Amino acid sequence: MDLLPKIKVFGMGGTIASKGTSNSQTAGYKVGLTIKDLIDAVPSLKEVAELDYLQVANVGSKLLNSSHLLRLYASITEAFKGGFKGVVVTHGTDTIEETSFFLDLTIKSDLPLVIVGAMRPSTANSADGLMNLYQAVKIATSESSKGRGPLVVLNDRIASGFWTTKVSGFALDTFRPGEQGFLGVFQNNQIEWYYPPIRPYGHQYFDISKINELPEVIILYAYQGLNAGLIYSAVELGAKGLVFAGFGAGHWTDEGNNAARDVWVKYGVPTVYSHRTVEGSVPVANATHFDGAIASGILNPQKARILLQLCINARYSVIEIKKSFSSVYGG
Numbered sequence: 436m437d438l439l440p441k442i443k444v445f446g447m448g449g450t451i452a453s454k455g456t457s458n459s460q461t462a463g464y465k466v467g468l469t470i471k472d473l474i475d476a477v478p479s480l481k482e483v484a485e486l487d488y489l490q491v492a493n494v495g496s497k498l499l500n501s502s503h504l505l506r507l508y509a510s511i512t513e514a515f516k517g518g519f520k521g522v523v524v525t526h527g528t529d530t531i532e533e534t535s536f537f538l539d540l541t542i543k544s545d546l547p548l549v550i551v552g553a554m555r556p557s558t559a560n561s562a563d564g565l566m567n568l569y570q571a572v573k574i575a576t577s578e579s580s581k582g583r584g585p586l587v588v589l590n591d592r593i594a595s596g597f598w599t600t601k602v603s604g605f606a607l608d609t610f611r612p613g614e615q616g617f618l619g620v621f622q623n624n625q626i627e628w629y630y631p632p633i634r635p636y637g638h639q640y641f642d643i644s645k646i647n648e649l650p651e652v653i654i655l656y657a658y659q660g661l662n663a664g665l666i667y668s669a670v671e672l673g674a675k676g677l678v679f680a681g682f683g684a685g686h687w688t689d690e691g692n693n694a695a696r697d698v699w700v701k702y703g704v705p706t707v708y709s710h711r712t713v714e715g716s717v718p719v720a721n722a723t724h725f726d727g728a729i730a731s732g733i734l735n736p737q738k739a740r741i742l743l744q745l746c747i748n749a750r751y752s753v754i755e756i757k758k759s760f761s762s763v764y765g766g
């Protein structure tokens with residue numbers, strides 16, 4: 436018999452590793468399973484891969500921060516260097532999109548990297564976690580998954596980790612690929628790709644191999660009657676960059692724009708104008724208020740924040756940051 440591919444699975448926590456107190460409970464449950472428990476619960480994994488595993492964290496993904504991301508980055512890099520043919524990360528769905536976008540910009544490998552979660556705890560009727568985990572490992576073992584960047588699998592669908600975003604706190608098909616579309620689908624547990632391997636337009640790589648923290652970047656959300664004092668508070672809290680989840684196509688109040696200009700002129704803190712709308716983008720024409728104003732393009736605030744952190748960490752000038760954002764469609 437051929438040797439099975441060696442796959443490393445990293446556990447981060449989330450609903451996929453959670454337990455409720457009854458099988459009708461789908462909210463208010465707690466993380467209670469280890470990555471070993473999850474793997475042991477899917478005996479058919481033994482038929483597709485030789486698995487090793489590591490618990491990197493075991494929390495709801497709302498509790499994950501830049502230190503966890505850097506630890507995960509280091510663990511994945513080591514696994515690929517150590518000869519594993521693919522990696523799977525089990526993760527809470529609330530912030531999968533940030534982690535997957537971050538890994539897309541920092542892991543320099545064409546080997547399959549799959550991030551997977553669940554929308555129902557392990558104790559629920561029709562819990563989705565184990566099938567999602569099985570499919571994630573299948574993707575990680577497949578030659579056809581190479582060169583696509585991090586992939587997010589949920590509810591039979593395979594999405595680009597660069598683009599995907601969570602749209603519902605309860606729906607099993609919570610991950611939407613936006614206008615870019617899903618990359619593939621599972622049918623009877625066989626992968627059906629819609630496209631050959633390709634990286635997103637505007638994809639770039641950041642070397643973070645020598646750092647142990649990422650700069651603080653704070654997101655501020657637009658609302659009627661916005662208090663522009665929040666911008667100064669964010670800078671006082673240590674923000675080295677700001678991201679605005681603006682109205683419509685990145686609009687912000689005049690008072691807020693003036694405050695953002697002020698913190699740029701006084702402290703050199705740049706602001707990325709993103710959008711609170713689920714879809715759409717912020718064109719360069721809507722971020723011309725001052726030199727340190729940057730258009731997010733199509734990137735939502737949480738992804739724009741990661742890109743700005745990486746750009747500031749790389750000591751990019753504001754012109755280089757603008758170039759980074761404008762290489763993403765619509766920026």
Ligand SMILES: NC(=O)C[C@H](N)C(=O)O
Pocket residue numbers: 448449450451494495496497526527528529530552553554555
């Ligand atoms: N469905 C989920 O995974 C949500 C969860 N609470 C999380 O850790 O993000």
